[in-house]
Amino acid sequence: DTGVSQNPRHKITKRGQNVTFRCDPISEHNRLYWYRQTLGQGPEFLTYFQNEAQLEKSRLLSDRFSAERPKGSFSTLEIQRTEQGDSAMYLCASSSFGGRASTDTQYFGPGTRLTVL
């Protein structure tokens, strides 16, 4: 399977704990995105990387959230001091952008469902 993978698929934590999610993109893709989705809404953009550079961060990404993509391959999203409002599906996507590519079609992983008690 050469699609986007995310781990863990589910995470239950207590308020105040730190959590970290991992995303492995499609291997030849240079862009990696993080989105958050809550019930009844579409995915909301959080941040994205081109190779190892973090190019944009949403205002939704408070200082409790940090994302890294140290070698331009996999990425991690950490949430510190979790709050109940952080409960959501966290989605990762990747794309191949630049060069001859004139589009930026993002392919999504299965997501990590976070529940903060």
Add this chain to the structure above:
Amino acid sequence: DQQVKQNSPSLSVQEGRISILNCDYTNSMFDYFLWYKKYPAEGPTFLISISSIKDKNEDGRFTVFLNKSAKHLSLHIVPSQPGDSAVYFCAASALRTNAGKSTFGDGTTLTVKP
């Protein structure tokens, strides 16, 4: 301010008939549009896209139409099948500005009845 809107939360059609899902946008910088399908507990699956230089793109049973003057796009599924039952998301991005993020609508739940 929601820049991408899907005004119909749900749509029900009979198997074999046409399904038409609609999407409106407000940001004139959007130049690339996508449709995704999502099943429960899974990530969105890419269906079809269209660049703003086109007004139609077709892929098998799926056709996307873009009306730039009305800032409106639609997804047609013909013929509809029960396996098409899912939540459909419209998304838009501004490639000319090299912006990477996609802005999504809130989705339309399609139910195809046998």
